[in-house]
Amino acid sequence: MHKKLLLKAKLNPQPQQLVCVYEVFPVNYVMLPKQKRQETLGRFQRLLNSLPCQAKLTAVKTQKTLEITESQFTTTYYRFYIQTPEPIDWLIEQCGFKQQPLVELPKPKTTKTFPKHLQLENNKLQRTFTVYQLPGKLLPGFVSELYGLCEKVLIGVKPLPPEVASTQMGKYLRLLKSILLADQSKGRLPKEEIKLKHDMAQATYQGLITGGTRLFELKVNLTLEADNLEELKVKTKKLRDTLQSRFIRLDCPTYFQQELANGAIGKKLVVDTTTASTFFPFVSADLIESPGGMFLGINQLTGAPVVFDPHLRRNQNIIVMGKSGSGKSFTSKILLTRLLQKYPNLAYYIVDPENEYGNVGRLSGADVLDVTTEKNLGLDPVRIFSDNNDTATGILADLAGVESNRNYQELRSLVSASEDLLEVYQNSPPNLKDKLETFITGPDSFLTMGQPQTFSHRMVFNLKCATSSACHDAEAQSHFPSRKRPCL
Numbered sequence: 001m002h003k004k005l006l007l008k009a010k011l012n013p014q015p016q017q018l019v020c021v022y023e024v025f026p027v028n029y030v031m032l033p034k035q036k037r038q039e040t041l042g043r044f045q046r047l048l049n050s051l052p053c054q055a056k057l058t059a060v061k062t063q064k065t066l067e068i069t070e071s072q073f074t075t076t077y078y079r080f081y082i083q084t085p086e087p088i089d090w091l092i093e094q095c096g097f098k099q100q101p102l103v104e105l106p107k108p109k110t111t112k113t114f115p116k117h118l119q120l121e122n123n124k125l126q127r128t129f130t131v132y133q134l135p136g137k138l139l140p141g142f143v144s145e146l147y148g149l150c151e152k153v154l155i156g157v158k159p160l161p162p163e164v165a166s167t168q169m170g171k172y173l174r175l176l177k178s179i180l181l182a183d184q185s186k187g188r189l190p191k192e193e194i195k196l197k198h199d200m201a202q203a204t205y206q207g208l209i210t211g212g213t214r215l216f217e218l219k220v221n222l223t224l225e226a227d228n229l230e231e232l233k234v235k236t237k238k239l240r241d242t243l244q245s246r247f248i249r250l251d252c253p254t255y256f257q258q259e260l261a262n263g264a265i266g267k268k269l270v271v272d273t274t275t276a277s278t279f280f281p282f283v284s285a286d287l288i289e290s291p292g293g294m295f296l297g298i299n300q301l302t303g304a305p306v307v308f309d310p311h312l313r314r315n316q317n318i319i320v321m322g323k324s325g326s327g328k329s330f331t332s333k334i335l336l337t338r339l340l341q342k343y344p345n346l347a348y349y350i351v352d353p354e355n356e357y358g359n360v361g362r363l364s365g366a367d368v369l370d371v372t373t374e375k376n377l378g379l380d381p382v383r384i385f386s387d388n389n390d391t392a393t394g395i396l397a398d399l400a401g402v403e404s405n406r407n408y409q410e411l412r413s414l415v416s417a418s419e420d421l422l423e424v425y426q427n428s429p430p431n432l433k434d435k436l437e438t439f440i441t442g443p444d445s446f447l448t449m450g451q452p453q454t455f456s457h458r459m460v461f462n463l464k465c466a467t468s469s470a471c472h473d474a475e476a477q478s479h480f481p482s483r484k485r486p487c488l
Contacts, residue, residue: 020087021105024080025098025312026284029141041140045277047095049214054158056083056263058105059143059281061151064288066295066305073295077304078147080282081105097282098289098312107262115254117232118261124225125232126151127252128260129239131220132267135247136196138275142246144283146222149239154263155279156219160270165215166208168270173201204272213273219266220279222250294338296331308335329356340364347457355464366458373443376450380421383452389416396421400435407432421448 027040058081065074082092083105092099108126112119117127146153160168176198183190207213224239226232240250251267259265286304293309310316318335320328337360340346348366350357358368371377381399385392393412402408411424411432418424425436439448 020084020089021102022082022084022089022092022099023102024082024092024282025100025289026078026080026282026286028285028287029280029283030144031285037140041277041280043096044280044282045273047091047097048157048159048216048273048276050091050095051157051159052088052091053085054156055088057081057155057157057279057281058083058263059147059150059153060105061147064290066290066307073305075288075304077286077288078284079288080284100292100312110258113258116252116257117229118257120225124227125229126223126225126257126261127232127236128221128223128257129250129252130260130266131222131243131248131269132251133247133249134269134271134275136200138246138278140278141280141283143279143281145242146239147283149224149235149242150222151225152223152261153281154219154221154223155281156217156221156263156266157276158217160215160217162208162211162214166205169201169205169208169215173198173205176201207272216271216273216276218269218271218276218279219263220269221260221263221266223261294335294342296334296338329354333357333360336360336364349458350460351463352460353463355462357460358462361458361460364458366460367456368460368462369453370462371447373446376446378448378450378453380448380452382415382418382421382424384455386419396424396436399439400432402432402435 029037029040032040059078060081061076062079063074063076065072081102082088082099089099089101109121110118110126111121117125120126143153143155176194179194180190180198183194204213204215208215222239224232224235226235236252243250253260256265286299286306288304288307289309289312290307292311293307296306296308298304299306310318320331320335322328333356336348336357339348350361350366352358361368369377381392381395385395389412393408393415396402396415397408397411400411402411410429414424414427414432418427421436422440425433425440428436438444
């Protein structure tokens, strides 16, 4: 009896348990320029080709309530997940996709099972289909067309070992070739469908033996939800009609709804890397990077909130671009306000040419410094950066237009031996003294002379001086020539 159980276990091995779950943040693939779409698809193909194990790619419709100041906002959007039996977070990141690990993927509870649908805990009805036939060619990212209809799109990906893939494809190619030869020997014209399949199989076989592609077993299961049977029937027709336009066929096997919904079963489709990549699922016009993101506004195209998390990016620099009047300053103030709400101890420094951030700065406890010719500001780089002579020298060289390496080294020696800019000026040779004079006795002396400025952890520098004339602004700018060599 024990031997029989062992034999049965070997003949029917249990599927490997999926233990690692990652939420992948989507890209607005449809709106990308052609070159960017190709780059994104190439990164997804690299992810598929590098998969060390089977994986489930899932897009799930989610409803989330966001707390925005004192009000709440409920929205519906899609979240995207990868489930694998072993960690691949390094691989996802290496292929350029942003992700965050999760403990588990939430699953709806079933209260009753019917032949062709399930009843869920929230009394909704659920029906799951499996794709059993694909056309010869698919448009990359077409899966996003289903997101308005489907509650869940589940794509099971199982990479076939290279030796198994090449053997199977070789057998399939020989079968197609024998059919073509049989028709030729009997004087019949070969069917165009067989010729097309033969050409595709031959190209795939060449890619397999040269290492240019892989074969995968795909299981594509699509889940609908509705409040009643009539609505479920209408959604079923819409889904079939949508996929029929792509020449994709669906099946809804009886008494297997629970297994289909979980992705335990489904029609196996053997495809190569190129075809598998057309199922790229991480597509969304929304930017909802929760739970760590900040609410910035509403997407006018979809009505969903814009939730942005700068910490998900390797480079956390941000640039806000747009034409005049498009809301750049407003967006920047919203971003600053949300950051302060999330990080109360945040430090920031704002250079404000148009005096737009003074009120925001004061409300958040910042020191607002009006840069005006009426008072000396004490922004002496030698004093401010007394512990970093290279930085002080670089700033002075930029301001004074010191370009030659010899003059720069001479200035650096003077800065190292001086306590303030005035001492640097007094000890400078005539050629350097002429360049520094404007900051000692000239029109720009208000910037550097006076008591050293005390810096706090939040400051706004208002450059729009109400008392300065346009003539003086033009004159002041003439004393700040650009320097080709970078600041040290």
